[in-house]
Amino acid sequence: MKQYSILRLITKLLLPLILLFALYVQFHGDFGPGGGFQAGVIFAAGFVLYALVYGLDNARRLMPTWLPRLGISLGVLIYAGVGVAGMLLGGAFLDYGVLDPHDPVHGQHLGILLVELGVGITVASVMISIFHAFAGRGR
Amino acid sequence: MVTALAVIRLRDLFAVVMLFGIYSLLSASLFVVLDAVDVAFTEASVGAGVATVFMLGTLALTTSREKTPAAHKPLLPLLAVLVTGAALIYGTFDIPHYGDPGNPIHQHVAPRYLEDSAEEIGIPNVVSSVLASYRGYDTLGEVTVVFTAAIGVLLLIGDARRRRSEDRSRPDHEEDA
Numbered sequence: 552m553k554q555y556s557i558l559r560l561i562t563k564l565l566l567p568l569i570l571l572f573a574l575y576v577q578f579h580g581d582f583g584p585g586g587g588f589q590a591g592v593i594f595a596a597g598f599v600l601y602a603l604v605y606g607l608d609n610a611r612r613l614m615p616t617w618l619p620r621l622g623i624s625l626g627v628l629i630y631a632g633v634g635v636a637g638m639l640l641g642g643a644f645l646d647y648g649v650l651d652p653h654d655p656v657h658g659q660h661l662g663i664l665l666v667e668l669g670v671g672i673t674v675a676s677v678m679i680s681i682f683h684a685f686a687g688r689g690r
Numbered sequence: 691m692v693t694a695l696a697v698i699r700l701r702d703l704f705a706v707v708m709l710f711g712i713y714s715l716l717s718a719s720l721f722v723v724l725d726a727v728d729v730a731f732t733e734a735s736v737g738a739g740v741a742t743v744f745m746l747g748t749l750a751l752t753t754s755r756e757k758t759p760a761a762h763k764p765l766l767p768l769l770a771v772l773v774t775g776a777a778l779i780y781g782t783f784d785i786p787h788y789g790d791p792g793n794p795i796h797q798h799v800a801p802r803y804l805e806d807s808a809e810e811i812g813i814p815n816v817v818s819s820v821l822a823s824y825r826g827y828d829t830l831g832e833v834t835v836v837f838t839a840a841i842g843v844l845l846l847i848g849d850a851r852r853r854r855s856e857d858r859s860r861p862d863h864e865e866d867a
Binding site: 576580589592595620623631634644645659663670674678681685686688 | 727728730731732735736739740743744747748750751814815817818819821822823826827829830833834836837839840841843844847
């Protein structure tokens with residue numbers, strides 16, 4: 552898509568906004584609508600847009616194949632790790648209240664934030680990986 | 691409804707994918723009307739956004755015309771669909787009215803979540819606290835499902851491609867998807 556300069560320019564302008572919005576949805580999910588699933592998809596959509604306009608090779612340079620593949624398992628690991636951490640601190644599995652010894656509510660905050668982060672990482676990585684696999688196969 | 695019917699009738703798969711996107715967006719606005727913003731958000735981003743792109747990617751790999759099916763008798767499938775549909779609609783007669791505060795769904799754990807989550811979890815979005823804390827196991831299961839699905843897809847189409855492309859020397863041309 553070398554010839555569509557308007558498309559390329561608009562993509563360049565939009566990309567940081569999309570990624571920023573994804574992060575906002577990710578970390579503001581406690582207060583407004585949103586959370587890990589939505590944020591991960593929006594984050595991945597940014598990279599998908601980039602790959603569509605600038606080509607898969609450039610997208611691979613931006614996001615090497617191994618990175619989302621690592622992220623797929625990393626997200627699940629973070630989620631389950633938070634659960635195990637709760638167990639080690641003397642609570643039940645996925646009981647975030649014990650994460651902060653002074654204030655269970657803070658522990659809940661921390662737990663939800665980490666868990667949503669894990670969800671977001673996994674979902675974004677899955678989407679980017681699958682898109683790269685699809686787009687790379689036709690060549 | 692109109693888009694769904696059009697999806698069934700059309701043979702041009704490109705138009706079908708686009709109509710699916712529109713359908714998702716319409717359902718997303720329906721969810722907003724029902725005050726389920728989180729669900730609407732997911733539907734808009736996944737259904738209308740990424741799923742459409744994935745389906746387009748699939749079309750690029752295969753073909754964008756649906757094969758005309760061989761002539762078959764539609765009567766038996768139609769009968770099965772009608773009977774099933776009638777049974778389902780008959781089942782809805784026993785469902786309590788939408789929005790009725792006496793519904794079982796409003797009597798069980800929902801009031802406790804709504805009343806106590808502000809003190810126990812301390813975040814304003816009750817959907818988030820239910821999703822991540824009260825129902826943490828379920829969400830962990832969902833993430834594991836996504837994880838497993840991705841592993842499956844990548845095993846099917848991801849690595850096979852890489853192995854083959856290492857063997858043959860392919861011309862390195864610009865992607866124009």
